[in-house]
Amino acid sequence: MTKEDSSNTEGSFRDRISTVDSEGKRNWVYAKKPKGKLFNQRRILAIILLAFFYLAPFIKYRGEPILLLNILERKFIIFGVAFWPQDFHLIVMSIITFLVFIVLFTVIYGRLFCGWVCPQTIFMEFVFRRIEYIIEGSAAKQRKLDSGPWDFNKIWRKTLKHSVFFLIAFVTANIFLSYIIGMDELLFFYTEGLAAHAGGFAGLLIFSGAFYFVFAFFREQVCAIACPYGRLQGVLTDKKTIVVAYDYVRGEPRGPLNKAEGDCIACNSCVQVCPTGIDIRNGTQLECVNCTACIDACNSVMERVKKPKGLIRYDSEEGIAKGQHHIFNPRSIAYSVVLTLLLFFVGLLFAFRGDFEVTILRARGSLYQDYGADSISNIYNFNIVNKVRTPIEVDFKLESHSGSIKYLGDKLTVNRGEIGKGTFLVIIPLSELVKSKTTISIGLYTNGEKVEDYESSFVGPNSLDN
16 A cells, blocks of 8 residues: 555554444445446356256256255266265365365455355345345435334335245255255155155255345355355465455545546445445455456446546556556466366366276185186176166176186176175186186176276186196
8 A cells, every 4th residue: 555545544444344333233234236347247147157056956867957966865966977975086086176276266366256156146146135126225225214214115115025035045945955855856845745844844944044044134244254265365365366456556545536636536436336345445355255346336437537447456466566457477377277277187087987886806715616627717706886877787798718707696787876796707718728817808798788898817727837
């Protein structure tokens, strides 16, 4: 900050968050309805994300939902690909990669996620606050309504607003549940009747109540108090991190239009539209979610007063101080490359994930056995994990030598997501063997089609080595 800016803020150092007054009471935020280029872009993205969230449980691929996070049965479907407990290593690697991604992304881009993609912001700014504007009017009308008496006008507006809020919360709770148990199970839940599922319905009401409380009352406090990512941001950001920032070099000293020495005319438009109630001109703050509402508001004012846009913009503290207004620098580009490689790595893990996991091992401690007059046999144990959506009939065939495979029991059928175990004999004529230990290839066939070849060892008499 400049000396002028320091003098303007002297004696007003913040010792509390913007939504709490000096007595520790809640300062309710009445945010002015934002508008502008960036807001329009955010609205389009929000509509897409909300549409996907509410419609995805109804979309099926091969008879199953495209997204399912069934923790109870340990079954997960991500964009049509089913994952089972045997894929736990992929989940662990994905979580580790995701954590690294969060750290690097925050170091470069600050809380860009919070303002554009975070469900809290999406629901608050593009669902609940939109409804509030429709029912109660502008920010000024909302303030007047809240401070006024409980007359008929206030009662019906408040009743309607909170009824709609809870209805949305209840519908959303059902959608969340459908991601866990599936939409078919959820519909069956209602078909059987609430009496048969009293516990489940009670859980739905509790979740709906919590969701309603967050967006009807707790609101922006989530970002400043409850969200761990908001706290993490303060540790990860530095002078090169890209944030929504006020250009104090260009803007200070601020004042009315006809008296201002800097470009800031002290109109407070940026403060009026802020959904967390901060003044971005005081620098990066814990409550700021990088929603860009202040950018749109300031650009609109700058356009009207015939001054350059960008007094508030995406930039780094270093960029503002040095006047180097470049979002992408060698550091951000390098980190972005790392982020891309991480995503590519996880993508490869999922892309090369097989439909089956097969282990074929010669029975521990077993030797060869004579089988007929001219053949010998080895005994093998096998495990197979079925990761596809349908049951499979398992068959093994000897591919590398003349011979056969004999099952010690019936052929195996493995249901989806289950592990099948069995035992078989590999029988090979002595004439096919040239040494006591031979590598053999066994083909896996499912439902009559060859899936993959697996190698194992086959032992014979030591005399074959002579």
